[in-house]
Amino acid sequence: MDFAEWAHGRWAGLVRAAIVLGCTLEEGQDLAQTTLERCYGSWRRVQDAHDPEAYVYRILLNCHRDSRRRRWWGERPTDLLPDRGVADQTDRVDTADAVRRALADLTAEQRQVVALRFYAHLSEQQTAEVLGVAVGTVKSRLSRALRRLEGSVHLTDLNGGH
């Protein structure tokens, strides 16, 4: 399994899951990058894992917890200055912000379940293993999360009131 190819295939899911967990777009990208760095550092272990997908998202969750514990995101020294020209990022930032507001009513546990189940595309069993809870707990958290989301004012507003 080629790491670069594998990382490309996981990137979008990791960033989206991070945003659903409550990160901004930039934080989500940082979190996904840190997760993939750890995977590269333990590449053989990832490959040998019983369930590599669940293993990767468990790393993502651990990184997320660590970052919340630290309360800030460490600066990364880099050889390249990020002063290259980029397109207007307003739209993508707005969209990520809208997702975050829509999910603001969920608890941290409910966010985790939604992120893993719908945006990491893990099964209920895999989600339960990553979170270290019973499958029944995953189901009940997901059910409560979806009830809240269905009644979310933010989502209604974002949907043009329809």
Added chain:
Amino acid sequence: MSERPDTLDRLVDALDVGTPPVPEIVARGSARRRRRRRSDAIAVTVMTAVLVAGGATLASRTQEEPPTPTTAPVTLPARFAPAMTLPALVGVPAGQAAWSREQATLWVPATLSSCGLRASSQRTGTAIRIDVAPFPAEDMVCDSAGVLTAVVVGGVSELPTQLIVSYLGDERMRDVVEVGPVDELAAHPGAACPDRLPLGDDPDGHGFGVTAPATSAPRHAEPDRAWVCQYVARGAGRTASGGRTYVWTRRSPAVPVPTTALRGLDRLAPFDGAGRICTSELGPRWMLVLAHGTDLTGVVIDDFGCEDVRLTDEPFLTPPGEAWQPGTVPGVLQAPDGLLAAIRTAAAEGPSNR
């Protein structure tokens, strides 16, 4: 089952998340891998927060002051569980070191950083120097009042005469540990015998101790003082198969014994079971505690069966039959005729002490 709201779905799918910076990920992941290899390569010294389980304390740590030998030895079991953590580490008080001959390992508690410690050791003659510094932790926030950790130095088969611990390479933060003999008498003020005989490997659950015969006889030295205590078996529980398990608890205070009454100790010999028939009833056991200066040796004699004798070089710590200090031997010995009777008599006649 309900599905995620369509709006949320579209929002998340609409996110432009970019592409992974694979070269940077690979570079940083490689650096992480190298760091881990480097830390694995520190073979002699290891930082750990989980390993220590008490120890035969050798010395006090002093801060640029004259060394003071410890008076409070603690137990270092023959085995330790990697899962043992802070409560076990507390067994080695701050400012003291612990050493295990069996594991040839020295433990030095140290609290410097929640991110862990990096330590290196250097031997000069019979002294060991340990340099401690926080582990380089990129992207980590370390708390100086962090977790209790211990520096573990392997390959220490003999006691160092001096232990020097320096922190952050700063000579002003240097601790000098003079290693001295443990004063066993002072370590247990008010008691010559333990309340309970130490337990070691005890597969039968009866608390007798090892059953293998000693391979040589001990070398006897005339003690300065001696005491005798009687121990009786008390039920401690049940084995998985329903059998009873015992511990041996002291029945009465220690009785001082005139050393002249202990003739026969110099004739202890490896147990020879050939041709001997022993009864299987259970009775009391005796522990003779012999003081050579401040060093104690225990002689445990069964008052039943084959009247087995087992030695302990630290009566409060070392299980009978597991002695290793010079002059003592591990395994089962047999008492010469008359020794058990002399002990019974001395215990009955001697005045109560301590």
